[in-house]
Amino acid sequence: MKFVLNGASTEVKAHPMARLLDVLREDCGLTGTKEGCGEGECGACTVLVDGEPVCSCLIPVAQVESADVVTIEGLGDDHPLQHLFMNEVGAQCGICTPGMIMAAIRLGATPTLDDIKIALAGNLCRCTGYSAIYRAVLKWKGMPPAPSRAEGTVR
């Protein structure tokens, strides 16, 4: 099984039905990707496959043959969005953080708060109440901060 992992071509020996999540964590040693619910509800295991966010707990590794896979480790240790999650307190217990960042990382240049809420609609956080996460993403994109209590919701 060959695919591109965080920019480097990678070969793993794994059962084709193994979850991408397990292959990343156990065969590739990349434990930044977290398992939350194991049913595609929480988004903690989000990685990019060919540039699109997906739940790695729901993907048989056979389906990433020749694909381009990016995990949280692929951003390096010094990505501005990582710093903003820390500085804006968008991370508390931290389990959702890698998935949140990977779900946000492909947002366009000038996302609205609604765009951000839609991009992160598949990611659950039980600590922050989301406001700090939205603040971190808005700041990363150079967008003005949201009102302290956001008016209305989408989705």
Add this chain to the structure above:
Amino acid sequence: MKTAISGLDVRSAASLGEALTVMRDDQRTPIAGATDLYVALNFGTLEPRRFLDIWAVKELRDISMNGSTLVIGALATYTSLIRSPLVARHLPMLVEASRQVGGPQIQNRGTLGGNVANASPAGDSLPVLAAADAVIVLRSADAERRVPITEFYTGYRATVMRPNELIVAIEILPIEGKQWFRKVGTRAAQAISKIVVAGVRAAAPRIAFGSVAPTVVRVPETERSLAAGATIDEAALVLSREIVPIDDIRSTAEYRMRVATNLLRRFWAETG
């Protein structure tokens, strides 16, 4: 994960021809986006052990027009449905339904053919397809046949599909009238529906509900009463006699009945 994967056997198909040959000679459970199948795998409730991975069959991804018929390949993902100008023009209620399936991660993998094949009474796209009188195109190595969606489901999670068949496309004839979709769940994103409805407002209205019966259902008596000029109060009464929702882990029969009639009123008010 509760299922031991060592006992699972999977083959991959690169083309439709290859996939249909495998299904003829060596019947297997198809896997596409795996967004339902891997939930069962993770829970340990997955029964099949032999699979055919069709995710790479590119020819089933197209969304196109055949004359005036909208043809959606079985492997079109929700994301591709949301982004498709053809779907936006001809079947906007499917765009709305697709936006409400899971979050972006699920929309990027889940497929329309998968939603049809999975046959959940709560499938978000199914009332849209029922209200649109969609035709499910089934193909085996030897033959192709077309089944109206209203005849596709025979009971809870049961369909007319034969073990050697794959869903290859969903066809939609031109629709006159305003389209409408609404899903009610516990929260807006990532929720399995308590009730879901799609409607087409025309001289002969077409209305379909999910999560009120073992399969997606049209409500022909309610449709006929509206077509004959009944008031919405009268039609709501007809609907309350026509559907028989149940209590389950996601909601109660009483709540579903109340919401179903409210949604019928909302449909009628917003499309009038």
